[in-house]
Amino acid sequence: TQLLEQSPQFLSIQEGENLTVYCNSSSVFSSLQWYRQEPGEGPVLLVTVVTGGEVKKLKRLTFQFGDARKDSSLHITAAQTGDTGLYLCAGLFNAGTASKLTFGTGTRLQVTL
Amino acid sequence: DTGVSQNPRHKITKRGQNVTFRCDPISEHNRLYWYRQTLGQGPEFLTYFQNEAQLEKSRLLSDRFSAERPKGSFSTLEIQRTEQGDSAMYLCASSFPTGGREAFFGQGTRLTVV
Numbered sequence: 001t002q003l004l005e006q007s008p009q010f011l012s013i014q015e016g017e018n019l020t021v022y023c024n025s026s027s028v029f030s031s032l033q034w035y036r037q038e039p040g041e042g043p044v045l046l047v048t049v050v051t052g053g054e055v056k057k058l059k060r061l062t063f064q065f066g067d068a069r070k071d072s073s074l075h076i077t078a079a080q081t082g083d084t085g086l087y088l089c090a091g092l093f094n095a096g097t098a099s100k101l102t103f104g105t106g107t108r109l110q111v112t113l
Numbered sequence: 114d115t116g117v118s119q120n121p122r123h124k125i126t127k128r129g130q131n132v133t134f135r136c137d138p139i140s141e142h143n144r145l146y147w148y149r150q151t152l153g154q155g156p157e158f159l160t161y162f163q164n165e166a167q168l169e170k171s172r173l174l175s176d177r178f179s180a181e182r183p184k185g186s187f188s189t190l191e192i193q194r195t196e197q198g199d200s201a202m203y204l205c206a207s208s209f210p211t212g213g214r215e216a217f218f219g220q221g222t223r224l225t226v227v
Contacts, residue, residue: 042204042218088155092214100169101216103155
């Protein structure tokens with residue numbers, strides 16, 4: 001069973017601070033996705049990374065895929081209260097037909113004024 | 114809007130009753146997933162389909178749970194003889210089977226068993 005571990009589990013910061021969330025596995029991902037989820041809603045896709053070492057930016061969010069494709073990070077610059085939510089990573093562990101999207105445990109981010 | 118649609122959004126049922134949820138995926142997507150999520154946790158895989166074929170079912174899923182996707186379009190998830198432990202958010206997602214396989218989620222069905 002492939003497992004994805006996210007850290008930290010919970011993060012409370014003030015507006016304007018920077019933060020990094022990590023997603024790690026002992027297995028190699030064929031691709032990895034980051035989602036953000038608000039209470040009572042489904043996860044919303046933020047980004048997909050496929051290539052080892054890949055870096056993608058989405059406004060103040062920077063996503064990095066590890067060279068070995070076993071880990072990923074999400075960095076938020078100058079956090080805003082609107083960034084509050086549950087951040088989830090989800091990975092596909094092989095590119096074959098019989099592979100499913102597996103989610104990490106999530107990082108709950110709270111940004112306060 | 115052509116996103117993933119789930120119905121109902123909320124369901125309250127008495128213990129022992131059967132419930133059925135529906136998911137309409139994005140029309141071009143032939144892969145469809147069901148997940149269950151409890152408060153503060155990440156989504157837990159239940160089952161997934163490619164077209165009408167159910168490719169995998171979680172071992173965590175008891176025999177009370179069944180999912181269908183009869184024509185490879187919409188899917189239903191039925192829970193028989195509900196228990197209080199079934200209370201959770203049930204999420205549906207769809208994707209293409211190749212490429213980055215970005216999965217797009219519906220808003221979920223919140224089940225409360227009383």
